[in-house]
Amino acid sequence: MARAVSTQRKALNTTVAWTIGLLIFFPILWTILTSFKTEAQAIASPPIFIGFDWTLENYAVVQERSNYMRFLWNSVIIAGGSTILGIIIAVPAAWSMAFVPSKRTKDILLWMLSTKMLPAVGVLYPIYLLFIQMGLLDSRAGLVVVLMLINLPIIVWMLYTYFREIPGEILEAARMDGASLREELLYILTPMAVPGIASTLLLNFILAWNEAFWTLNLTAVDAAPLTAFIASYSSPEGLFFAKLSAASTMAIAPILILGWFSQKQLVRGLTFGAVK
Amino acid sequence: MATQHSRSAARLMMAPAVILLMGWMLVPLTMTIYFSFKRYLPLRGGDLGWTGFDNYVRFVTSTAFWPSVQATLVIVGGVLVITVVLGILLAMLLDQPMWGQGVVRILVIAPFFVMPTVSALVWKNMFMDPVNGLFAHLWRFFGAEPIAWLSEASMTSIIMIVSWQWLPFATLILLTAIQSLDSEQLEAAEMDGAPLLKKFYHIILPHLGRAITIVILIQTIFLLSIFAEIFVTTGGAFGTRTLTYLIFQRVLESQNVGLGSAGGVYAIILANIVAIFLMRIVGKNLDA
Numbered sequence: 001m002a003r004a005v006s007t008q009r010k011a012l013n014t015t016v017a018w019t020i021g022l023l024i025f026f027p028i029l030w031t032i033l034t035s036f037k038t039e040a041q042a043i044a045s046p047p048i049f050i051g052f053d054w055t056l057e058n059y060a061v062v063q064e065r066s067n068y069m070r071f072l073w074n075s076v077i078i079a080g081g082s083t084i085l086g087i088i089i090a091v092p093a094a095w096s097m098a099f100v101p102s103k104r105t106k107d108i109l110l111w112m113l114s115t116k117m118l119p120a121v122g123v124l125y126p127i128y129l130l131f132i133q134m135g136l137l138d139s140r141a142g143l144v145v146v147l148m149l150i151n152l153p154i155i156v157w158m159l160y161t162y163f164r165e166i167p168g169e170i171l172e173a174a175r176m177d178g179a180s181l182r183e184e185l186l187y188i189l190t191p192m193a194v195p196g197i198a199s200t201l202l203l204n205f206i207l208a209w210n211e212a213f214w215t216l217n218l219t220a221v222d223a224a225p226l227t228a229f230i231a232s233y234s235s236p237e238g239l240f241f242a243k244l245s246a247a248s249t250m251a252i253a254p255i256l257i258l259g260w261f262s263q264k265q266l267v268r269g270l271t272f273g274a275v276k
Numbered sequence: 277m278a279t280q281h282s283r284s285a286a287r288l289m290m291a292p293a294v295i296l297l298m299g300w301m302l303v304p305l306t307m308t309i310y311f312s313f314k315r316y317l318p319l320r321g322g323d324l325g326w327t328g329f330d331n332y333v334r335f336v337t338s339t340a341f342w343p344s345v346q347a348t349l350v351i352v353g354g355v356l357v358i359t360v361v362l363g364i365l366l367a368m369l370l371d372q373p374m375w376g377q378g379v380v381r382i383l384v385i386a387p388f389f390v391m392p393t394v395s396a397l398v399w400k401n402m403f404m405d406p407v408n409g410l411f412a413h414l415w416r417f418f419g420a421e422p423i424a425w426l427s428e429a430s431m432t433s434i435i436m437i438v439s440w441q442w443l444p445f446a447t448l449i450l451l452t453a454i455q456s457l458d459s460e461q462l463e464a465a466e467m468d469g470a471p472l473l474k475k476f477y478h479i480i481l482p483h484l485g486r487a488i489t490i491v492i493l494i495q496t497i498f499l500l501s502i503f504a505e506i507f508v509t510t511g512g513a514f515g516t517r518t519l520t521y522l523i524f525q526r527v528l529e530s531q532n533v534g535l536g537s538a539g540g541v542y543a544i545i546l547a548n549i550v551a552i553f554l555m556r557i558v559g560k561n562l563d564a
Binding site for chain 1: 370388444524559
């Protein structure tokens with residue numbers, strides 16, 4: 001891996017890469033910094049980078065005014081619920097495709113992937129109508145189901161690629177020893193599959209947390225998650241940069257941290273195993 | 277080998293996922309196709325009967341249609357060019373030996389994890405605001421007149437925001453591909469004194485071919501349906517009304533469901549054309 005290079009070359013690489021990295025990260029950094037300023041400092045000209053009076057006031061105001069906790073809770077329930085439900089449905093499917101493959105396995109996998117390609121806007125009204133008729137509009141349950149369905153293909157795929165890496169001989173050996181299907185699942189497969197399941201859980205939680213088509217169109221007040229909470233800041237009212245920043249920081253911080261753990265899974269999950 | 281018993285068990289285990297996705301695909305799709313042949317205005321008389329292909333004709337002949345196709349193509353094309361070109365350069369840079377590689381990687385990937393409404397609003401206000409945005413400060417510092425980004429340069433602005441969101445994805449995939457490149461091959465080329473550009477054209481680019489194709493296809497599918505970025509910035513004004521946004525407006529804002537559904541069918545066909553190519557590559561990889 002590491003090719004031998006001169007220290008000079010390495011120093012140059014480091015400088016250039018760090019500069020570009022910080023430039024790309026800057027909007028996030030700037031948002032976090034601004035969230036600790038007063039509104040007046042947030043729009044000061046010239047802009048203040050570090051030398052301002054740090055304050056937590058914006059966080060207090062945002063919590064107070066918009067009941068931030070309710071939006072956060074909705075995000076947690078919707079993203080968490082849809083991911084867990086998806087995993088429960090996908091594990092058996094992925095297991096059987098990885099260990100008892102048939103002629104149709106490939107077709108089924110590709111077909112599942114094709115449902116992911118269906119543009120959401122093409123089925124917006126039918127879903128909207130069904131939601132009204134079933135009383136699911138602006139409900140967390142409805143969104144849990146929809147987000148589970150849109151992520152199910154990715155969940156099945158990711159689990160499938162992880163399960164396929166588990167050597168089949170181990171299962172055969174267990175079967176020879178007379179292990180039942182239940183025992184096979186519980187004592188052999190599960191321990192080996194836990195890392196893959198955890199990665200899948202993580203990436204799909206992130207995808208569901210950030211989903212911003214269905215969450216914006218199918219919620220109003222009660223079930224609105226953080227995506228909708230932030231969108232409500234799109235019509236400004238007076239001085240609001242610092243408050244917008246505080247709200248934004250609170251909405252992205254948890255997922256930014258989770259996201260850093262999921263870099264590798266991102267490639268696997270979003271390229272459907274086509275890039276390794 | 278699998279026994280008859282385990283085969284039927286396998287089928288049973290697959291059933292919930294298959295049935296759910298089948299329902300998710302067929303039910304709304306059938307409804308969209310059904311509505312697309314109707315004159316259906318929920319707020320103005322409801323179901324006014326069958327109209328044949330009327331909606332399909334009206335959707336493409338409306339004055340908003342071609343501009344929306346153009347806006348879609350410009351945004352998708354612009355973002356693809358920017359993210360792929362910068363992504364290749366960035367991936368090659370990140371593959372070089374350096375100090376703090378892990379941290380730089382994290383910095384570069386971070387935008388991907390920011391929810392679309394946040395990135396759109398942060399860019400719109402804190403960077404592109406014509407009075408208080410950072411760009412305005414920067415422009416004034418150099419003695420230039422600040423730009424009202426989202427109204428005067430609306431397309432450029434949207435492309436910038438979306439590119440910022442997707443550059444990490446392209447970079448990460450391409451970096452993964454570059455890292456699988458046989459370093460001996462590169463070293464041999466270096467020994468032979470091959471100049472950087474030659475190395476790039478003859479070794480790196482061919483190796484990245486498949487990864488680039490995949491980045492383009494996957495991003496196209498996601499980019500065709502960007503919504504939140506337009507919803508919270510321009511609301512479809514200033515020439516940024518994409519096909520997706522146009523359909524959204526027809527269906528939910530003006531509640532012309534028949535017309536919007538015909539548009540939806542067009543969007544589905546468009547997405548499927550891209551999807552076919554992607555599925556071929558993914559399918560080939562499954563055999564390997």
